[in-house]
Amino acid sequence: MKMKYEDLAQDILRHVGGRENVSSLVHCATRLRFKLKDDGKADADALKKNPDVIMVVESGGQFQVVVGNHVHDVWQAVCKVGGITDDAPGDKEKSDKKSGVLAAFIDMVSGIFTPFLGVLAACGIMKGFLALSVAFGWLSETGGTWRILFAASDSLFYFLPIVLGYTAGKKFGGNPFITMVIGGALVHPMMVEAFSLSGDNAALHFLGIPVVLINYTSSVIPVICAAWFACWLEKRCNALFPAAVKNFLTPLACLAITIPLTFLAIGPLASGLGELLATGFQAVYKFAPWLAGGILGGLWQVCVIFGLHWGLIPLMMNNMAVFGHDPMLAILLPAVFGQVGAALGVFLKTREQRLKALSGSATIAGIFGITEPAVYGVTLPYRRPFIFGCVGGAIGGAVVGFSLSQVYSFGLASIFTVAQIIPPTGIDFTVWGAMIGVAIAFIFSCVMTFFAGLPAVKIAEDAKPVSVSAVVDENTVLAPLSGVSLPLDEVPDATFASGLMGAGAAIIPSEGRVVAPFSGEVASLFATRHAIGLLSDSGIEILIHVGIDTVKLNGEHFTAHIKEGDKIAPGDLLITFDRDAILAKGFDLCTPVIMSNSDDYQGLEQKNETPYVNAGDPFLSVKR
Known part of the structure; x- marks a missing residue:
């Protein structure tokens, strides 16, 4: 696996324009997020052809490579292969490209929150399970077990300004330890105690100026604003102070100026902005909660595709800091399980082995909140499953909104969020409403996808020999297998994908049968029986x-029903093979159908109009 990740890392680096084109690199739950110096040097189309890359998205000023749940391992491999470290220039380097306001905002938010998103989700899940244990009487809030686990789950949220200070400092190109100390000052026990003891919010003064005391524990916006100012000030101080003393004078000036300014002005203004945003959202939400739920539940996955969902993360966390609860994350649960249901519908419907394996793993990942494999690998390519998932998310989101469901700890929208929607007062209508909304989204998208989400296909594992009654002209090559067709350049083998062997297409077989695609003869039959060469009566080879690399099986699981020199007619059985056994040994059954003398003709094009083809259907057309 280590070698595989390093090979993938080298391919990724090559197609993003090389190490020298990488300004910074972070990762989230499934994506590598590159910030490139020159987007024109990146080749997204070439990268998409790598079978280990789910999708490439260019959004929010970032070049995002979706690789799935093993993203951290791939990220480590990319950093190792490319020599990328935390000490690399990163965002400190100026890029020639100019981003829009929205793109810059999305890039800023993702850069600040992605480094600790997994830990944030883990703490939220733990808090949810603690609430569940209290509601069912498993633990008592006065017991030592509950207190220790609560400290573990709440520490990140309580000291969130310190963590945000560090990541914001790195994102803004400053010394992250300076900004981390600023965050620590905001939640220092002395300041928290002053807040709790002050009856009039003006009991503390700095140089005679009254300080507005605010509880900054769990806050988000104030420390980010303070970190930006500190990084701005740090650059000016570094330019002003001599090199011999700036290592301690710059931090001294930044702390001595930024921390008082934060307590006097930046903090109150940022907190007021946060309260204004939270109050504004609550006003819209209370006006028509079902409508807000329907819109957010239906469009969330669209936002995820373009990376725009990061713009809502600070608002969710701000709601948590201001009110102690947030409705947006509860509404996202149906949006997630809408796509999970659609992926499950594909899994139950399809009989194509590769798609079944992909949709099955995507369903499992989606249950735990990771929907990119389901969206990019399963539902979006077939369109209708994605649409059904979004519609299911909209209906379920409207139900959750109508139920006024909230979450009481932050995390990823997943199966664990069910524990996070339990209010301190215990299980009530809001909890049942959220569960009903999730169930509706899941069942609706699954049922609709199963019955109407995939193109109508005719698959018969025990099919009788194919009969072709239609008149086939000499320039038509029929499909020799039943399955999902692919363009040749998507075959996961460079020799075939490059066209070096000739023009053609590929089929991922749904059954273990190869039949004759025209009238002619068997020109060659490999001793391993995994490949066969045919010559038509009109001269087409x-x-x-x-499969890919199936020569390594040495003929195992393959049976030939013809021999070299035999005459063939369309539909004659040529080879049978054991699909399940071959797949179980880790081989890819993607089957190239190559016209080896294509250079003798003017062109070749695919004739099938749907992704799925049946053996005996018109497949390739030769232009003479």
């Missing part, structure tokens, strides 16, 4: 290569 076709190579059918069952």
Whole structure:
């Protein structure tokens, strides 16, 4: 696996324009998020052809490579291969490209929150399970077990300004330890105690100026604003102070100026902005909660595709800091399980082995809040499942909104969020409403996808020999297998994908049968029986290569029903193979159908109009 990740890392670096084109690199739950110096040097189309890359998204000023749940391992491999470290220039380097306001905002938010998103989700899940244990009487809030686990789950939220100070400092290109100390000052026990003891919010003065005391524990916006100012000030101080003393004078000036200014002005203004945002959202939410739920539940996955969902993360956390609860994250639960249901519908419907394996793993990942594999790998390519998932999310979101459901600890929207929607007063209508909304989204998208989400196909694992009654002209090559067709350049083998062997297309077989695609003869049959060469009566040479690297099986699981020199007619059985056994040994059954003498003709094009083809259907058309 280590070698595989390093090979993938080298391919990724090559197609993002090389190490020298990388300004910074972070990762979230499933994506590598590159900030490139020159987007024109990146080749997204080439990168998408790598079978280990789910999707490439260019959004929010970032070049995002979706690789799935093993993203951290891939990120480590990319950093190792490319020599990328935390000490690299990163965002400190100026880029020639100019980003829009929205793109810059999305880039800022993702850069600040992604480094600790997994820990943030883990703490939220733990808090949810603690609430569940109290509601069912498993633990008592006065017991030592509950207190220790609560401290573990609440420490990140309580000291959130310190963590945000560090990540914001790195994002803004300053010394992250300076900004971390600023965050520590905001939640220092002395300041928290002064807040709790002050009856009039003006009991503390700095140089005679009254300080507005605010509880900054769990706050988000004030420390980010303070970190930006500190990083701005740090650059000016570094330019002003001599090199011999700036290592301690710059931090001294930044702390001595920024911390008092934060307590006097930045903090109160930022807190007021946060309260204004939270109050404004609550006003819209209370006006028509079902409508807000329907819109957010239906459009959330669209926002995820373009990376715009990061713009809502600070608002959710701000709601938590101001009110102690947030409705947005509860509404997102149906949006997630809408796509999970759609992926499950594909899994139950399809009989194509590769798609079934992909949709099955995507369903499991989606249950735990990771929807990119389901969206990019399963639902979005077939469109209708994605639409059904969004519609299910909208209906479920409207139900959750109508129920006024809230979450009481932050985390990723996943199966664990069910524990996070339990209010301090115990299980009530808001909890049942959220569960009903999630169930509706899941069931609706699954049922609709199963019955109407995939193109109608005719798959018969025990099919009888294919009969072709239609008149086939000499320039048509019929499909030799039933399955999902692919363009040749998407075959996960460079020799075939490059066209070096000739023009053609590929089929991922849904059954273990290869039949004759025209009238002619068997020109060659490999001793391992995994590949066969055919010559039509009109001179077309076709190579059918069952699977990638299946020559290594030495003929195991393959049976030939013809021999070299035999005459063939369309639909005649040529080869059978054990699909399940071959897949179980880790081989890819993607089958290239190559016209080996394509250079003798003017062109070749695919004739099937849907992704799925049946053996005997018109597949390739030769231009003479």
